[in-house]
Amino acid sequence: MENRVVYLDNNATTMVDPLVFEEMKPYFCDLYGNPSSMHEFGGHVMKAVNKAREQVKEFLGAKDAKEIIFTASGSEGDNMAIRGVLEANKNKKHIITTKIEHPAVLNVYKYLEKQGYEVTYLDVDSQGNLDLNQLSESITEDTALVSIMYANNETGVILPVEKAAKIVKQKNPKIKFHTDAVQAAGKIPFDVKNTEIDLMTIAGHKIHAPKGIGALYVKTGTLLPAFVIGGHQERGKRAGTENVPYIVGLGKACELAQKSMEFELNEVKRLRDKLENGILKTIYNAKINGSTTNRVPNTTNIGFQYIEGELILLHLSDLGICASSGSACTSGSLEPSHVLKSMGVPFESLHGSIRFSLSRFTTEEEIDYTLKVLPEVIFKLNNISPYQRELKALKEKC
Amino acid sequence: MWEYTETVMDHYKNPRNVGEMENPSAIGEAGSLVCGDALKLFLKVDEKGVITDAKFQTFGCGSAVASSSILTEMLKGKTIEEAQKITNQDIADALGGLPPEKMHCSVMGHEALESAIANYKGEDCDTHCDEKIICKCYHVTENTLREAVEQNNLSDLEDVMNYTKAGGACGQCHVAVQKIIDELKNKKEKVDIKNMSITQLVLKINNVIEKYISNELRKDGGDIELIDVKENKVYVTLKGMCKSCKFSSNTLKNFVEASLKEHISPDIEVVEV
Numbered sequence: 235m236e237n238r239v240v241y242l243d244n245n246a247t248t249m250v251d252p253l254v255f256e257e258m259k260p261y262f263c264d265l266y267g268n269p270s271s272m273h274e275f276g277g278h279v280m281k282a283v284n285k286a287r288e289q290v291k292e293f294l295g296a297k298d299a300k301e302i303i304f305t306a307s308g309s310e311g312d313n314m315a316i317r318g319v320l321e322a323n324k325n326k327k328h329i330i331t332t333k334i335e336h337p338a339v340l341n342v343y344k345y346l347e348k349q350g351y352e353v354t355y356l357d358v359d360s361q362g363n364l365d366l367n368q369l370s371e372s373i374t375e376d377t378a379l380v381s382i383m384y385a386n387n388e389t390g391v392i393l394p395v396e397k398a399a400k401i402v403k404q405k406n407p408k409i410k411f412h413t414d415a416v417q418a419a420g421k422i423p424f425d426v427k428n429t430e431i432d433l434m435t436i437a438g439h440k441i442h443a444p445k446g447i448g449a450l451y452v453k454t455g456t457l458l459p460a461f462v463i464g465g466h467q468e469r470g471k472r473a474g475t476e477n478v479p480y481i482v483g484l485g486k487a488c489e490l491a492q493k494s495m496e497f498e499l500n501e502v503k504r505l506r507d508k509l510e511n512g513i514l515k516t517i518y519n520a521k522i523n524g525s526t527t528n529r530v531p532n533t534t535n536i537g538f539q540y541i542e543g544e545l546i547l548l549h550l551s552d553l554g555i556c557a558s559s560g561s562a563c564t565s566g567s568l569e570p571s572h573v574l575k576s577m578g579v580p581f582e583s584l585h586g587s588i589r590f591s592l593s594r595f596t597t598e599e600e601i602d603y604t605l606k607v608l609p610e611v612i613f614k615l616n617n618i619s620p621y622q623r624e625l626k627a628l629k630e631k632c
Numbered sequence: 633m634w635e636y637t638e639t640v641m642d643h644y645k646n647p648r649n650v651g652e653m654e655n656p657s658a659i660g661e662a663g664s665l666v667c668g669d670a671l672k673l674f675l676k677v678d679e680k681g682v683i684t685d686a687k688f689q690t691f692g693c694g695s696a697v698a699s700s701s702i703l704t705e706m707l708k709g710k711t712i713e714e715a716q717k718i719t720n721q722d723i724a725d726a727l728g729g730l731p732p733e734k735m736h737c738s739v740m741g742h743e744a745l746e747s748a749i750a751n752y753k754g755e756d757c758d759t760h761c762d763e764k765i766i767c768k769c770y771h772v773t774e775n776t777l778r779e780a781v782e783q784n785n786l787s788d789l790e791d792v793m794n795y796t797k798a799g800g801a802c803g804q805c806h807v808a809v810q811k812i813i814d815e816l817k818n819k820k821e822k823v824d825i826k827n828m829s830i831t832q833l834v835l836k837i838n839n840v841i842e843k844y845i846s847n848e849l850r851k852d853g854g855d856i857e858l859i860d861v862k863e864n865k866v867y868v869t870l871k872g873m874c875k876s877c878k879f880s881s882n883t884l885k886n887f888v889e890a891s892l893k894e895h896i897s898p899d900i901e902v903v904e905v
Contacts, residue, residue, distance in 0.1 A: 618690055
């Protein structure tokens with residue numbers, strides 16, 4: 235077990251699948267033509283880009299490959315969707331979203347609020363679920379856009395975006411509906427053509443493609459101005475010569491994700507559940523954050539009461555285990571997770587919340603190793619805590 | 633990941649002197665569960681006032697545990713008087729430094745020490761008891777803020793946030809915190825004037841003119857030039873529209889002189905040439 239890495243932080247980013255990397259390789263030094271060129275050398279490359287667009291279309295369940303725009307990241311897709319919709323509907327100044335969105339979305343709203351937009355942030359309950367009545371009541375004449383994430387990055391809780399989109403369209407078909415599906419992609423099947431979702435963001439590096447590539451689904455008929463002005467690439471909505479190797483990689487990653495969906499829903503889930511149940515069984519001050527019935531199969535968020543998250547992560551890291559803190563302490567902010575806070579997670583577990591996120595490359599042995607060493611770490615840290623009386627009470631309750 | 637020093641890593645991996653103490657001579661506490669940082673410090677003090685043992689329990693991140701752990705090491709063998717002189721900077725220095733965002737961990741160590749000493753001396757209530765809380769999210773009192781700003785020469789909100797956590801959550805106290813920073817900055821600058829060399833003083837005056845005065849005058853098509861400085865007298869000439877303005881003496885007294893008085897020293901007198 236020396237010098238090993240047990241990677242349980244797949245919601246942060248994933249390993250590039252070697253098959254994806256293989257597919258990308260020729261497009262650096264051999265097939266380096268410009269897809270827009272007139273010669274056949276470029277034409278070959280155009281075919282590869284078209285194939286990738288087809289693969290992404292299939293993965294999302296879109297109607298037409300034209301509905302796929304390649305982007306450089308999830309953040310770019312979110313920006314393109316949100317700011318694009320508002321630019322195309324200049325007379326409307328109201329947006330609806332949730333309190334638990336990713337900063338890639340939340341910070342855009344903060345910026346827009348300064349520009350004079352009004353933003354309604356929908357609440358979640360203690361399980362991380364949305365109240366669709368509140369959504370319905372929040373829609374006004376002035377609403378231009380509703381944007382709700384598909385699955386939460388910290389808890390893995392799946393939000394009812396399809397139902398939400400339906401409600402929005404029933405109230406007013408002109409309102410555009412966007413979903414940040416970065417954390418849902420590859421973890422649950424999509425069939426976007428049979429929904430009323432207008433725009434959907436995905437990011438390559440969460441589904442075993444490299445960092446620096448993503449896609450935005452734009453339903454036919456959704457008006458979106460150019461995000462990058464210049465050439466005709468991406469139907470003029472995002473100018474710039476195509477990032478061909480990465481586009482090819484994203485296409486392949488989507489194909490593989492689609493093929494592994496059954497595995498994800500069964501095997502990855504089985505390992506996640508094994509990890510989760512094992513932790514709950516052996517560690518008396520561990521508690522799950524968020525709904526367990528309505529979750530992506532790879533994620534669990536566990537609050538370790540009366541000890542602090544960063545300290546747990548540092549100790550796990552020494553043992554080669556990579557996880558992530560629900561408390562944003564580690565990302566340089568002093569504020570605890572806005573997601574867990576919105577859910578009303580009590581302070582004793584808010585600061586000690588850890589997210590474990592698996593992938594199809596996670597092995598049973600890795601889970602067994604984690605289950606073996608984690609309790610030792612937690613009990614060692616429990617001993618440092620000033621809340622001995624509270625911990626003792628928890629132990630006795632067990 | 634944070635860039636922690638070897639010493640920090642050593643202390644969070646193998647914290648020294650962990651645990652509760654039986655019959656301590658003093659207990660000090662700082663932080664709370666809400667803040668995400670809490671420290672309990674136990675001291676055993678002999679009849680000569682020497683700290684013979686120190687123990688701690690900490691709820692917090694790696695640098696919080698390291699700060700607590702090294703503090704207990706630093707305290708052993710010291711008299712209460714010596715311990716009283718330990719600052720948060722001393723704790724951070726002993727660790728070979730802390731990332732700026734984590735300086736508040738050393739501040740918490742210092743607070744727990746203060747609280748333990750107060751407890752040892754039989755002061756019913758530590759200095760923070762009936763004090764005004766500025767940052768409600770992290771329970772940071774006005775005194776803690778003033779002390780942190782003064783001792784560490786903090787000059788902006790971000791630094792204060794890193795050292796004390798104040799303002800790190802809801803942000804409602806930003807204005808109040810900024811006020812304290814400004815006040816202490818002014819105070820410090822004003823006190824220093826008498827010991828200032830003439831070059832320093834001229835630079836300072838020029839700085840205030842640039843920052844607070846010129847821009848305002850330019851808005852009305854005027855400007856100002858610094859001609860000379862002799863002791864507390866500042867010789868200036870008004871230019872552009874200000875020159876011919878019938879309110880120029882008013883501008884000079886009520887705006888130029890007032891600004892210099894506010895930002896540098898109340899002794900300053902402005903003379904037009």
